Amino acid sequence: MRTLDLDLPLDASPLSRFMLWVTGTLVGLAVLAFALASLAQGRIVEEARRPRVVTVALPPAPPGEAEGLVGRVTAMLEREPGAAYAAPVSKAEIDGLVEPLLAGAGAGDNAGAGAGAADRFPLPRLIDVAFNPGTAPDLGALERRVQRLVPGSTIGDAGPLGSDDGRLVRLLRALGLATGSVFVLLALVAVVMVTRMSLRQHHETVDLLRLMGARDGYVARQFEHHALLGAFKGGLIGFAAAMLVVVGVVHGPAMLGDPPVVPVRLRPLDWVLLSMVPVVTALLVTLTARLAAVLTLRRT
């Protein structure tokens, strides 16, 4: 009963409502940011489990020699440590890759149909090599070894995620963690401000309590209780709102049978961690309110 029946009329003040909205909004935003980080992390973990595929390109060669070269290089690549398999990319596939690039010329080519681009142009020959997940092949050394067999060869590496994609996902993870933390921090800053404003606003009551012999801790405890309640309520609201957004964006399309907007789902562990955000924030807010109150009171 003592904890709900505060001596200070904190509940009635508009600051209190302000507090509720601020913690609600900031917790919501923090949860969204951390959800982004979780999704990115999920994608990174998933990619790390896939075999890593690099493509070796041999320079164009006369049709007769080409097959032999490709066979020799493929055999060498299969003996590489960590390599799961090595397979030449078929002519049809190369045609498929190159065709659209020459589309402008395609219209007038209808007459001589049937002959693929790979036949007509001296295109490079490609070999895909897959490495087992977890191995980190030294692509520089590999390239040099291939070039000893066939000068002019190159290795194209898309990286674990396709190099650009991978950087983006890692960036998103960092961004999510950073902005999430900033939002939590902002909530704490707001709590300090609100607590100090409250103390100023209720200074007559605070003075009266002290005049009756109340210690700083007695007064601070009221702000603590009040902040806990507000942060908890606001945090729950913010969390619920954020989760609705996340579910809507991530899982919504799948429910409607549409293609997913983002190609990853939240894992059960993510849900647990995300639901910790409002709880941890509420605790931090409570602690912050008490600290701010005690420190401000000590100065007067």
Added chain:
Amino acid sequence: MRTLDLDLPLDASPLSRFMLWVTGTLVGLAVLAFALASLAQGRIVEEARRPRVVTVALPPAPPGEAEGLVGRVTAMLEREPGAAYAAPVSKAEIDGLVEPLLAGAGAGDNAGAGAGAADRFPLPRLIDVAFNPGTAPDLGALERRVQRLVPGSTIGDAGPLGSDDGRLVRLLRALGLATGSVFVLLALVAVVMVTRMSLRQHHETVDLLRLMGARDGYVARQFEHHALLGAFKGGLIGFAAAMLVVVGVVHGPAMLGDPPVVPVRLRPLDWVLLSMVPVVTALLVTLTARLAAVLTLRRT
């Protein structure tokens, strides 16, 4: 003196500070949104002033015939109504376009250097046609006419802005206007809320004033004055902050000699219109505060 010396202690309440921040933030966001709309509008206007260029592609032909065909088509295109000029794209340019696509094969090609791709592969020949600004050429009909001369020709059209680009810019303009308006509207909603909360908070003083024979208008005027002051201050701060951001993003890189982040600048008229945002918002806020106060007072 009457206007500054309010009977209601509106200045002291934390609601007042809240009001300042809310109008500040919302005006700032509104200015940013409207700045985006302005930039988009500027780009659209600018593009409408540029000649429209389409590219005619003729199918590959033996080196001997090709030159003649290109000459005839070019001559025909120059006679098109509205056409400013028609010019064949040189072989060097075509090489430049195609080279990177065949880069994979480039490494092994070093031996036979000097011969461009356009010579080695049967590539299409391209002719650029520019139409005067304001004319809307019928590209379908034009394509049919060119095909009568050279079967298999196609016309590539980037649209006034590059079709995708154009849609994006128009979308940005609509988005900017819409969100800007929403922010202004939100500011007004906040004003209504704050006014009603203030009235509730100061109801003892309001009651006292009425008991002395004050009419509703007398009380409402105080909220009006107060809102005007707050909105004006907040609006200026928000406007200044937003303008700093705009100048930083739009004009900043140019000052440092970097390439611009966005390819357009704000025109002087834009600056005038944008600086109207805080002024108009302040007036709307004032009006809204008075209306909200009068309506609330009338009900009690």
Added chain:
Amino acid sequence: MRYDGAAEVLHDITLTLKSGSFYFLTGPVGAGKTSLLRLLSLSHPAYRGTIRVFGRDFALVGREEAARLRQRIGVVFQDFRLLEHLSAFDNVALPLRIAGADDERVAASVPEMLRWLGLDAVMEAPPRQLSMGERQLVCIARAVVTRPALLLADEPTSNVDPERAERLMHLFVQLHGLGTSVVLSTHSQDLPRRHPFPGLRLEAGRLVAAA
């Protein structure tokens, strides 16, 4: 008369105050003196029966006229109700300004009033910097500065010394002489003894003696 959701605090009161008369209102703590004055000041809408002030039925007058009627009533609140963020001067000037008086009239009447009550030194101080007696004097100044036709004074001498109390009574009697009707509630036994005006006595919300 009843307060929100509370039991009735005044019962069966029939009372006609003569225009231009002076009444003492007495009774124990919680008898309903303040409540009765609140009805007379047209500030409490929750009552049964009829209230006529200046010959008009309060239930029937519009917002505009109610405001005008209220401007002719001066109230000394038992709890003062000064505006904390205004100086003593501005507090006293308030009813004049509400009634539309110009700055000249304010500058003439307010300092004179405050000086007469011995508050020259604290004219620019906000209420929180005044002693309780000083606050009560400011509240009285605010009630009489407009020379109201009806003065409702709730315990106007509770926080002042005997000399000041006598001075205030002198003021009220003077106003009464100029035609103001006065109703003055008090716990003092001295005042009615020294000033032989008719008395109204409330006990537990009922009028037990009226003159």
Added chain:
Amino acid sequence: MRYDGAAEVLHDITLTLKSGSFYFLTGPVGAGKTSLLRLLSLSHPAYRGTIRVFGRDFALVGREEAARLRQRIGVVFQDFRLLEHLSAFDNVALPLRIAGADDERVAASVPEMLRWLGLDAVMEAPPRQLSMGERQLVCIARAVVTRPALLLADEPTSNVDPERAERLMHLFVQLHGLGTSVVLSTHSQDLPRRHPFPGLRLEAGRLVAAA
């Protein structure tokens, strides 16, 4: 003693109150009675000179001990200072709770106190629903419920009827009999006449008569 940025309001006061004694404090409006009581209640730090209460120099005690000393002082404020959002009961219970009393003791002392003052009916009402006299009684109940060693009562009878005032004086005299030191400020001429305790008289911030 001076208030923030204002002129000195109390000058050259040398005063020793005997433990277990009873003093009347009198003087005109604005003389400094409340200010003097404020010093004695250890709630005003801006003074020159020395204040000793319960034998301890206030300037030298730490925060913790100051709190403990204050718990032994009961104050009846001239402006009551009740907490608006708490019921009469909780207002009276406040000093007990601050002093760490358990719910049992609160439930025993508070209703008894309120009943004795005739406030049974309004125990759960917040101050704004009380008449001024009732508020003053709640404030007095709050000051004495802890049986303080020093009671500072500022105009405790200003808003109550003569019978209640007599009853309150009886209470104070009883407390005094149990060992509480009492300083009671008043504008009344009756009380000092009827209760022959020594008087202190302030005029314009100076002690002009001490017994």
